[in-house]
Amino acid sequence: MDYEFLIEDLDLNKSQKAIGTDKGLAKIGDAIVNLSYSVAKSNFLTKNNPNKKPIRTGKKVGRTILEAALKKANLKNFAKNRANAHDLADTVEALVAYVWLANNITLNEIIDLITENLAGNLYNRQEEIKNATNAFTELLNNIKKFLPDK
Numbered sequence: 001m002d003y004e005f006l007i008e009d010l011d012l013n014k015s016q017k018a019i020g021t022d023k024g025l026a027k028i029g030d031a032i033v034n035l036s037y038s039v040a041k042s043n044f045l046t047k048n049n050p051n052k053k054p055i056r057t058g059k060k061v062g063r064t065i066l067e068a069a070l071k072k073a074n075l076k077n078f079a080k081n082r083a084n085a086h087d088l089a090d091t092v093e094a095l096v097a098y099v100w101l102a103n104n105i106t107l108n109e110i111i112d113l114i115t116e117n118l119a120g121n122l123y124n125r126q127e128e129i130k131n132a133t134n135a136f137t138e139l140l141n142n143i144k145k146f147l148p149d150k
Contacts, residue, residue, distance in 0.1 A: 020078025
């Protein structure tokens with residue numbers, strides 16, 4: 001089923017700020033981002049587990065990770081002026097939701113992109129933050145082509 005009708009109003013003017021600051025999109029994107037990261041982290045940990053036993057984790061993505069990824073991907077122009085870390089994280093979530101609702105990326109593609117870009121020891125919190133930031137930066141760089149220029 002197509003869900004593009006949920007973004008038709010945003011597609012009328014294709015404004016960066018309208019998409020990046022939409023609270024409803026951010027809520028949908030929050031679920032997509034957290035589900036995708038949980039599955040990607042579970043994939044990564046399982047593949048790198050010496051005894052190959054499945055590891056399942058339900059991990060939320062911290063706003064510092066999403067804020068840093070947005071800045072590294074040079075997509076801060078989608079956020080509202082004078083945005084704090086929470087606002088910038090919401091912007092990432094809104095962008096992911098927008099691209100997903102527009103059928104430009106699937107949930108499996110999001111998960112695969114994140115998984116492919118994870119590295120290191122994800123049991124070490126500082127290393128996880130660094131590597132998750134890089135993974136989400138790559139995701140954002142990958143979806144840029146589906147976002148409006150202005």
